[in-house]
Amino acid sequence: MSLLKPQRIEDFIITLLAQGSLKNTELLAEIQHLRPHTTKQAVYAALRQMKAREEIVIYRGTTALNLTWLNQLGSFVDQVKQAYTGSGTVKDTLTSLAPGDRITYRFQDPIKTDIFWTHVLYLLIDQDQTSEPVYLYNPHEWFLFVRNQNETEFIRNITMRGKQFLLLAGNNQPLDRYAKKYFDGNMSQYYPLDKPRFKNNNYYLNVVGHILIEVWLDKKVANAIDDFYRDTAVWGVEAEGKLLTILQQKRRVRITISHNQKKAEAYKKFCRKFFYFPKIIKK
Known part of the structure; x- marks a missing residue:
């Protein structure tokens, strides 16, 4: 499937x-x-x-x-879960990240990157026992368009744990604004900026505690995404086909995961002016 x-x-x-x-x-x-x-x-x-x-x-x-x-599939899933969350895995690497440490992964297309990226976020959130929000920055929130079921379930899973999911989009085109419909305005919040926070249009950032996930898409893919958002005002089957064509290109993507308290706190401080924080969550 x-x-x-x-x-x-x-x-x-x-x-x-x-x-x-x-x-x-x-x-x-x-x-x-x-x-x-x-x-x-x-x-x-x-x-x-x-x-x-x-x-x-x-x-x-x-x-x-x-x-x-189904029973065979269940056994397979159990084996895969053990392989990905047991010892000697990405989970071990994330758990052992000391201040200043970083690790980089490389992929060949944005969608496969997002699958791994979501996996890493789940692991980081699992090991973060606080109620502090998860902070994200995407130049465009295309994830909810091409992987809607997975992404909405991911957001729901985070908010069910008592964490806010706070996402800034770096642009304010019609489709950037349309993505707001997938957020509840409380535990999950979304704000499209009039001006990008970061200069590079291929740069994505997630912050969980003091851990950063930084992602750089291929520049040509990022430019094509920008063009798509500029030229497309309405989401539908035709728009979905165009966006998938862009994202399925075989282009290099880089993910860097690092333990950087100073940079994490700087981004959180920038974000706080755009979001609402219930008193029990506000930090």
Whole structure:
């Protein structure tokens, strides 16, 4: 199943069946509603392939997820979780970061970078036992557009822990303002700046405690994102296709994680004028 916002027919089938079995006619209608222009033939072809892989079972016109496959998938997820959160992993590296330490990772496209980036944020938040907010800066908040389900769940997960999620966008184009709809204005807050905070349009920053996550996209990709936001006023299927085309380019991305109290506190101080802090959270 895709880690991105569902795109393949198979992704939609699994997402819908996760809520329970469905008649094939209901499943077809739901997919065509969520994924316009999908044909009946394409849906039934996907169902046949998934049945052959034993991911689903079909009986008397009703489709359900195969419990055997789900149990195998659960075991796989447990193994992966142990591999990524056990000893000798990224988690160990983050836990052992001393003041002044830094580590750099390199990737080949922005979306894969974001998957790892979110993983690192989860780990940092897990090890931060305070109620201090998570502070973020993005030149444009494109994440919620191309990975909406993952990103909204990530924000919800953070706020459920009693932490505020505070995001500054470096621009104030129509789509920058549109992203505000995904924030509740209290535990999750968003503010598009009239002028970028940082000179480089490819620079992204997250702050958790005294730990920084700094990300540099490829400059050509960052310029293309700027052009997209300047030229696009309305979000929709066509806009999504254009943005995904930009983000799926194979261009180098760099992530640096560092322990830098001075820089972290300077950014938090800058942010505080743009956000509301309940008294129990304000620091």
